[in-house]
Amino acid sequence: MSTRTKKPVRPSTEEREELLELYRQMLLIRRFEEHCDKAYRQDKIGGYLHLYIGEEALAVGFISQLNSDDRVLGHYRDHGYVLALGSDPKAVMAELYGKVTGLCRGKGGSMHLYDKEKNFLGGYAIVGDVIGIATGAAFTAKYEGSDRIVLCFFGDGAMNAGLFHETLNMAGLWDLPIIYIVENNKYAMGTPVELHSAETDLAKRASVYGFPSETIDAMDVLEVRQHARRIIDQVRQTKQPYFVEAITYRFVGHGAADITDPGSYRTRQEVEEWKQRDPIPNLANYLLQNKLATQADLDQIDQEVHQVVEEAVRFADESPDPPLDVLWEDVLVD
Ligand SMILES: Cc1ncc(C[n+]2csc(CCOP(=O)(O)OP(=O)(O)O)c2C)c(N)n1
Numbered sequence: 001m002s003t004r005t006k007k008p009v010r011p012s013t014e015e016r017e018e019l020l021e022l023y024r025q026m027l028l029i030r031r032f033e034e035h036c037d038k039a040y041r042q043d044k045i046g047g048y049l050h051l052y053i054g055e056e057a058l059a060v061g062f063i064s065q066l067n068s069d070d071r072v073l074g075h076y077r078d079h080g081y082v083l084a085l086g087s088d089p090k091a092v093m094a095e096l097y098g099k100v101t102g103l104c105r106g107k108g109g110s111m112h113l114y115d116k117e118k119n120f121l122g123g124y125a126i127v128g129d130v131i132g133i134a135t136g137a138a139f140t141a142k143y144e145g146s147d148r149i150v151l152c153f154f155g156d157g158a159m160n161a162g163l164f165h166e167t168l169n170m171a172g173l174w175d176l177p178i179i180y181i182v183e184n185n186k187y188a189m190g191t192p193v194e195l196h197s198a199e200t201d202l203a204k205r206a207s208v209y210g211f212p213s214e215t216i217d218a219m220d221v222l223e224v225r226q227h228a229r230r231i232i233d234q235v236r237q238t239k240q241p242y243f244v245e246a247i248t249y250r251f252v253g254h255g256a257a258d259i260t261d262p263g264s265y266r267t268r269q270e271v272e273e274w275k276q277r278d279p280i281p282n283l284a285n286y287l288l289q290n291k292l293a294t295q296a297d298l299d300q301i302d303q304e305v306h307q308v309v310e311e312a313v314r315f316a317d318e319s320p321d322p323p324l325d326v327l328w329e330d331v332l333v334d
Protein backbone atom coordinates (compact mmCIF):
# COMPACT_ATOMS: atom_id res chain seq x y z
CA MET A 1 0.00 0.00 0.00
CA SER A 2 3.05 2.26 0.06
CA THR A 3 2.82 4.93 -2.65
CA ARG A 4 5.05 7.80 -3.77
CA THR A 5 2.77 10.77 -4.34
CA LYS A 6 2.93 13.39 -7.09
CA LYS A 7 3.33 17.13 -6.49
CA PRO A 8 -0.13 18.59 -5.82
CA VAL A 9 -1.50 21.70 -7.55
CA ARG A 10 -0.52 25.01 -5.93
CA PRO A 11 -3.19 26.83 -3.91
CA SER A 12 -5.09 29.84 -5.26
CA THR A 13 -4.69 33.51 -4.30
CA GLU A 14 -7.75 33.52 -1.97
CA GLU A 15 -5.64 31.68 0.50
CA ARG A 16 -3.18 34.56 0.83
CA GLU A 17 -3.84 35.13 4.54
CA GLU A 18 -3.48 31.45 5.31
CA LEU A 19 -0.19 31.28 3.43
CA LEU A 20 1.17 34.30 5.25
CA GLU A 21 0.22 32.62 8.52
CA LEU A 22 2.16 29.47 7.53
CA TYR A 23 5.12 31.71 6.76
CA ARG A 24 4.80 33.52 10.09
CA GLN A 25 4.64 30.26 12.05
CA MET A 26 7.68 28.72 10.36
CA LEU A 27 9.64 31.93 10.89
CA LEU A 28 8.60 32.05 14.55
CA ILE A 29 9.86 28.51 15.14
CA ARG A 30 13.14 29.32 13.34
CA ARG A 31 13.83 32.58 15.20
CA PHE A 32 12.69 31.14 18.53
CA GLU A 33 15.11 28.23 18.18
CA GLU A 34 17.98 30.40 16.94
CA HIS A 35 17.62 32.16 20.25
CA CYS A 36 17.51 28.80 22.10
CA ASP A 37 20.86 27.91 20.56
CA LYS A 38 22.33 31.15 21.89
CA ALA A 39 20.69 30.82 25.30
CA TYR A 40 21.98 27.26 25.68
CA ARG A 41 25.53 28.46 25.15
CA GLN A 42 24.95 31.15 27.78
CA ASP A 43 23.78 28.47 30.24
CA LYS A 44 20.34 30.03 30.40
CA ILE A 45 18.82 26.77 29.13
CA GLY A 46 19.91 23.60 30.90
CA GLY A 47 19.44 19.89 30.25
CA TYR A 48 19.05 18.70 26.68
CA LEU A 49 17.96 20.78 23.74
CA HIS A 50 17.06 19.44 20.29
CA LEU A 51 16.24 21.93 17.57
CA TYR A 52 13.70 21.53 14.75
CA ILE A 53 15.54 23.94 12.42
CA GLY A 54 15.02 22.75 8.83
CA GLU A 55 11.97 20.62 9.67
CA GLU A 56 9.48 23.43 10.35
CA ALA A 57 7.33 22.83 7.25
CA LEU A 58 6.20 19.47 8.58
CA ALA A 59 4.75 20.56 11.93
CA VAL A 60 3.31 23.77 10.51
CA GLY A 61 1.79 22.17 7.40
CA PHE A 62 0.13 19.32 9.30
CA ILE A 63 -0.97 21.12 12.45
CA SER A 64 -2.53 23.97 10.42
CA GLN A 65 -5.13 21.47 9.16
CA LEU A 66 -6.32 20.18 12.56
CA ASN A 67 -9.47 21.02 14.47
CA SER A 68 -8.80 22.68 17.80
CA ASP A 69 -9.87 19.61 19.80
CA ASP A 70 -7.63 17.19 17.90
CA ARG A 71 -4.59 16.00 19.84
CA VAL A 72 -0.90 16.15 19.08
CA LEU A 73 1.95 14.25 20.68
CA GLY A 74 5.60 14.20 19.71
CA HIS A 75 9.11 13.31 20.65
CA TYR A 76 11.75 15.45 22.32
CA ARG A 77 12.34 17.73 19.28
CA ASP A 78 9.10 19.39 20.31
CA HIS A 79 9.29 23.21 20.24
CA GLY A 80 7.84 23.36 16.72
CA TYR A 81 4.70 21.43 17.63
CA VAL A 82 3.64 23.70 20.47
CA LEU A 83 4.45 26.91 18.60
CA ALA A 84 2.46 25.67 15.59
CA LEU A 85 -0.43 24.81 17.94
CA GLY A 86 -0.40 28.37 19.22
CA SER A 87 1.05 27.88 22.70
CA ASP A 88 2.20 31.15 24.23
CA PRO A 89 5.85 31.64 23.14
CA LYS A 90 6.52 33.35 26.50
CA ALA A 91 5.46 30.25 28.43
CA VAL A 92 7.41 28.00 26.08
CA MET A 93 10.61 30.03 26.47
CA ALA A 94 10.12 30.25 30.23
CA GLU A 95 9.82 26.46 30.34
CA LEU A 96 13.12 26.08 28.52
CA TYR A 97 14.66 28.51 31.02
CA GLY A 98 13.29 26.35 33.86
CA LYS A 99 11.14 29.17 35.20
CA VAL A 100 7.95 28.86 37.24
CA THR A 101 5.98 30.73 34.55
CA GLY A 102 6.78 28.01 32.01
CA LEU A 103 4.26 25.72 30.32
CA CYS A 104 5.01 23.02 32.90
CA ARG A 105 5.98 25.41 35.69
CA GLY A 106 9.64 24.95 34.83
CA LYS A 107 9.72 21.26 35.69
CA GLY A 108 9.66 19.78 32.21
CA GLY A 109 12.21 21.65 30.12
CA SER A 110 12.82 21.37 26.41
CA MET A 111 12.11 17.66 25.95
CA HIS A 112 8.95 17.46 28.05
CA LEU A 113 6.66 20.25 26.91
CA TYR A 114 2.94 19.80 27.59
CA ASP A 115 0.04 22.14 26.92
CA LYS A 116 -3.34 20.78 27.90
CA GLU A 117 -5.16 23.87 26.71
CA LYS A 118 -3.79 23.47 23.18
CA ASN A 119 -4.22 19.68 23.26
CA PHE A 120 -0.51 19.02 23.07
CA LEU A 121 -0.27 15.86 25.15
CA GLY A 122 3.47 15.92 25.50
CA GLY A 123 6.92 15.65 24.10
CA TYR A 124 8.61 12.37 25.13
CA ALA A 125 12.34 11.88 25.57
CA ILE A 126 12.51 8.11 25.41
CA VAL A 127 12.81 7.14 21.77
CA GLY A 128 9.62 5.38 20.62
CA ASP A 129 7.54 5.95 23.76
CA VAL A 130 5.30 8.56 22.21
CA ILE A 131 3.95 5.98 19.78
CA GLY A 132 2.36 3.96 22.60
CA ILE A 133 1.04 7.00 24.45
CA ALA A 134 -0.44 8.56 21.31
CA THR A 135 -2.11 5.27 20.41
CA GLY A 136 -3.71 5.36 23.87
CA ALA A 137 -4.97 8.89 23.16
CA ALA A 138 -6.47 7.63 19.89
CA PHE A 139 -8.12 4.76 21.77
CA THR A 140 -9.64 7.34 24.14
CA ALA A 141 -10.99 9.35 21.20
CA LYS A 142 -12.68 6.24 19.84
CA TYR A 143 -13.90 5.04 23.25
CA GLU A 144 -15.52 8.42 23.90
CA GLY A 145 -17.19 8.30 20.49
CA SER A 146 -15.66 11.67 19.62
CA ASP A 147 -14.69 13.03 16.24
CA ARG A 148 -11.13 13.80 17.36
CA ILE A 149 -8.04 12.52 15.65
CA VAL A 150 -4.49 12.24 16.97
CA LEU A 151 -1.22 13.25 15.30
CA CYS A 152 1.82 11.34 16.52
CA PHE A 153 5.27 12.67 15.49
CA PHE A 154 8.47 10.68 15.99
CA GLY A 155 11.87 10.13 14.39
CA ASP A 156 13.08 7.43 12.00
CA GLY A 157 15.11 5.86 14.84
CA ALA A 158 11.89 5.23 16.80
CA MET A 159 10.68 2.76 14.19
CA ASN A 160 13.16 0.26 15.60
CA ALA A 161 11.50 0.20 19.00
CA GLY A 162 9.37 -2.90 19.65
CA LEU A 163 6.55 -0.64 20.80
CA PHE A 164 6.24 0.76 17.29
CA HIS A 165 5.22 -2.62 15.87
CA GLU A 166 3.07 -3.63 18.83
CA THR A 167 1.02 -0.45 18.82
CA LEU A 168 0.64 -0.08 15.04
CA ASN A 169 -0.71 -3.61 15.05
CA MET A 170 -3.25 -2.68 17.74
CA ALA A 171 -4.20 0.54 15.95
CA GLY A 172 -4.81 -1.46 12.77
CA LEU A 173 -6.86 -4.09 14.59
CA TRP A 174 -8.96 -1.59 16.50
CA ASP A 175 -9.34 1.08 13.79
CA LEU A 176 -8.00 3.96 15.85
CA PRO A 177 -8.16 7.55 14.52
CA ILE A 178 -4.44 8.30 14.50
CA ILE A 179 -1.90 9.56 11.98
CA TYR A 180 1.61 8.28 12.64
CA ILE A 181 4.15 10.67 11.16
CA VAL A 182 7.75 9.54 10.99
CA GLU A 183 10.13 12.45 10.51
CA ASN A 184 12.64 10.78 8.24
CA ASN A 185 15.51 13.25 8.58
CA LYS A 186 17.95 10.57 7.38
CA TYR A 187 19.65 10.06 10.74
CA ALA A 188 19.08 8.82 14.27
CA MET A 189 21.75 10.89 16.02
CA GLY A 190 24.77 10.03 13.81
CA THR A 191 23.40 6.76 12.41
CA PRO A 192 22.04 6.93 8.85
CA VAL A 193 18.77 5.18 8.04
CA GLU A 194 20.69 2.74 5.81
CA LEU A 195 22.54 1.51 8.90
CA HIS A 196 19.61 1.27 11.32
CA SER A 197 16.76 0.07 9.12
CA ALA A 198 16.87 -3.13 7.07
CA GLU A 199 14.20 -1.61 4.80
CA THR A 200 14.95 2.05 4.01
CA ASP A 201 11.53 2.75 2.46
CA LEU A 202 9.88 3.50 5.80
CA ALA A 203 6.38 3.79 4.35
CA LYS A 204 6.77 0.32 2.93
CA ARG A 205 8.03 -0.93 6.27
CA ALA A 206 4.88 0.37 7.96
CA SER A 207 2.49 -0.89 5.30
CA VAL A 208 1.72 -4.27 6.84
CA TYR A 209 -0.67 -3.28 9.63
CA GLY A 210 -3.87 -3.04 7.61
CA PHE A 211 -3.97 0.71 7.00
CA PRO A 212 -2.58 3.07 4.33
CA SER A 213 0.95 4.42 4.32
CA GLU A 214 2.71 6.84 2.02
CA THR A 215 5.79 9.03 1.64
CA ILE A 216 5.56 12.81 1.33
CA ASP A 217 8.07 15.61 0.72
CA ALA A 218 8.09 17.59 3.96
CA MET A 219 10.45 20.38 2.86
CA ASP A 220 7.66 22.25 1.09
CA VAL A 221 4.98 23.55 3.45
CA LEU A 222 2.37 23.89 0.70
CA GLU A 223 2.84 20.31 -0.29
CA VAL A 224 2.65 19.18 3.35
CA ARG A 225 -0.52 21.18 3.87
CA GLN A 226 -2.16 19.68 0.81
CA HIS A 227 -1.36 16.12 1.87
CA ALA A 228 -2.33 16.85 5.48
CA ARG A 229 -5.76 18.13 4.44
CA ARG A 230 -6.49 14.98 2.45
CA ILE A 231 -5.10 12.53 5.02
CA ILE A 232 -6.77 14.20 8.02
CA ASP A 233 -10.13 14.21 6.20
CA GLN A 234 -9.73 10.54 5.39
CA VAL A 235 -8.84 9.52 8.95
CA ARG A 236 -11.70 11.56 10.39
CA GLN A 237 -14.13 9.89 8.02
CA THR A 238 -12.89 6.32 8.02
CA LYS A 239 -11.67 6.33 11.67
CA GLN A 240 -8.77 4.24 10.44
CA PRO A 241 -5.10 4.91 11.14
CA TYR A 242 -2.69 6.31 8.53
CA PHE A 243 1.09 6.24 8.32
CA VAL A 244 3.10 9.07 6.78
CA GLU A 245 6.81 8.98 6.04
CA ALA A 246 7.77 12.65 5.90
CA ILE A 247 11.09 13.29 4.15
CA THR A 248 12.82 16.12 5.97
CA TYR A 249 16.25 17.26 7.17
CA ARG A 250 17.64 18.99 10.23
CA PHE A 251 20.07 21.77 9.33
CA VAL A 252 21.72 21.75 12.77
CA GLY A 253 23.36 19.05 14.86
CA HIS A 254 21.38 16.36 16.66
CA GLY A 255 21.28 18.03 20.05
CA ALA A 256 22.59 20.67 22.37
CA ALA A 257 26.17 19.46 22.40
CA ASP A 258 26.51 19.52 18.61
CA ILE A 259 24.12 22.25 17.56
CA THR A 260 26.21 23.94 14.85
CA ASP A 261 28.44 21.03 13.96
CA PRO A 262 27.31 19.04 10.93
CA GLY A 263 29.32 16.20 12.48
CA SER A 264 31.48 13.50 10.98
CA TYR A 265 28.49 11.38 9.99
CA ARG A 266 27.44 13.75 7.19
CA THR A 267 29.31 16.13 4.92
CA ARG A 268 29.03 19.90 4.90
CA GLN A 269 28.16 19.63 1.26
CA GLU A 270 25.14 17.45 2.06
CA VAL A 271 23.91 19.97 4.63
CA GLU A 272 24.41 22.82 2.14
CA GLU A 273 22.47 20.93 -0.53
CA TRP A 274 19.50 20.41 1.80
CA LYS A 275 19.60 24.07 2.81
CA GLN A 276 18.75 24.91 -0.80
CA ARG A 277 15.38 23.37 0.08
CA ASP A 278 14.92 25.55 3.19
CA PRO A 279 11.11 25.82 3.48
CA ILE A 280 11.16 29.41 4.76
CA PRO A 281 12.97 31.33 1.97
CA ASN A 282 11.32 28.99 -0.52
CA LEU A 283 7.84 29.98 0.67
CA ALA A 284 8.92 33.65 0.68
CA ASN A 285 10.02 33.33 -2.96
CA TYR A 286 6.79 31.60 -3.88
CA LEU A 287 4.73 34.37 -2.24
CA LEU A 288 6.75 37.09 -3.99
CA GLN A 289 6.80 35.43 -7.40
CA ASN A 290 3.05 34.81 -7.32
CA LYS A 291 2.39 38.35 -6.06
CA LEU A 292 0.76 37.03 -2.90
CA ALA A 293 3.00 39.25 -0.79
CA THR A 294 5.38 42.17 -1.22
CA GLN A 295 8.82 42.36 0.33
CA ALA A 296 7.34 44.94 2.73
CA ASP A 297 4.71 42.38 3.88
CA LEU A 298 7.41 39.80 4.57
CA ASP A 299 9.61 42.36 6.34
CA GLN A 300 6.69 43.25 8.58
CA ILE A 301 6.15 39.60 9.53
CA ASP A 302 9.86 39.32 10.21
CA GLN A 303 9.66 42.35 12.50
CA GLU A 304 6.61 41.00 14.35
CA VAL A 305 8.24 37.62 14.89
CA HIS A 306 11.39 39.33 16.13
CA GLN A 307 9.31 41.20 18.71
CA VAL A 308 7.47 38.07 19.85
CA VAL A 309 10.77 36.26 20.44
CA GLU A 310 12.28 39.28 22.21
CA GLU A 311 9.27 39.50 24.52
CA ALA A 312 9.45 35.76 25.22
CA VAL A 313 13.13 36.05 26.13
CA ARG A 314 12.54 39.05 28.37
CA PHE A 315 9.65 37.27 30.08
CA ALA A 316 11.72 34.11 30.62
CA ASP A 317 14.71 36.09 31.88
CA GLU A 318 12.67 38.10 34.35
CA SER A 319 10.55 35.20 35.65
CA PRO A 320 11.45 33.56 38.96
CA ASP A 321 12.76 30.03 39.41
CA PRO A 322 10.21 27.59 40.86
CA PRO A 323 10.29 27.65 44.68
CA LEU A 324 11.87 24.59 46.26
CA ASP A 325 8.68 23.35 47.91
CA VAL A 326 6.98 22.70 44.53
CA LEU A 327 9.47 19.88 44.03
CA TRP A 328 6.95 17.61 45.77
CA GLU A 329 3.97 18.77 43.72
CA ASP A 330 2.79 17.01 40.53
CA VAL A 331 4.79 13.89 41.38
CA LEU A 332 1.88 11.56 42.03
CA VAL A 333 -1.78 11.86 41.11
CA ASP A 334 -3.97 12.40 44.20
C1 LIG B 1 15.13 4.30 24.32
C2 LIG B 1 16.15 5.35 24.03
N1 LIG B 1 17.35 4.99 23.55
C3 LIG B 1 18.29 5.92 23.28
C4 LIG B 1 18.03 7.24 23.49
C5 LIG B 1 19.07 8.29 23.15
N2 LIG B 1 18.67 8.99 21.94
C6 LIG B 1 18.14 10.22 22.02
S1 LIG B 1 17.72 10.79 20.51
C7 LIG B 1 18.23 9.43 19.73
C8 LIG B 1 18.12 9.30 18.23
C9 LIG B 1 16.73 9.26 17.72
O1 LIG B 1 16.71 9.54 16.36
P1 LIG B 1 15.38 9.72 15.57
O2 LIG B 1 14.32 8.86 16.16
O3 LIG B 1 15.68 9.53 14.12
O4 LIG B 1 14.94 11.24 15.85
P2 LIG B 1 15.71 12.59 15.45
O5 LIG B 1 16.61 12.91 16.60
O6 LIG B 1 16.43 12.34 14.18
O7 LIG B 1 14.65 13.63 15.31
C10 LIG B 1 18.74 8.53 20.65
C11 LIG B 1 19.31 7.20 20.28
C12 LIG B 1 16.77 7.60 24.01
N3 LIG B 1 16.44 8.87 24.25
N4 LIG B 1 15.85 6.64 24.26
Ligand SMILES: [Mg+2]
Pocket residue numbers: 155156157183184185186187188189
Ligand atom coordinates in the same frame (compact mmCIF):
# COMPACT_ATOMS: atom_id res chain seq x y z
MG1 LIG C 1 16.00 10.98 12.67
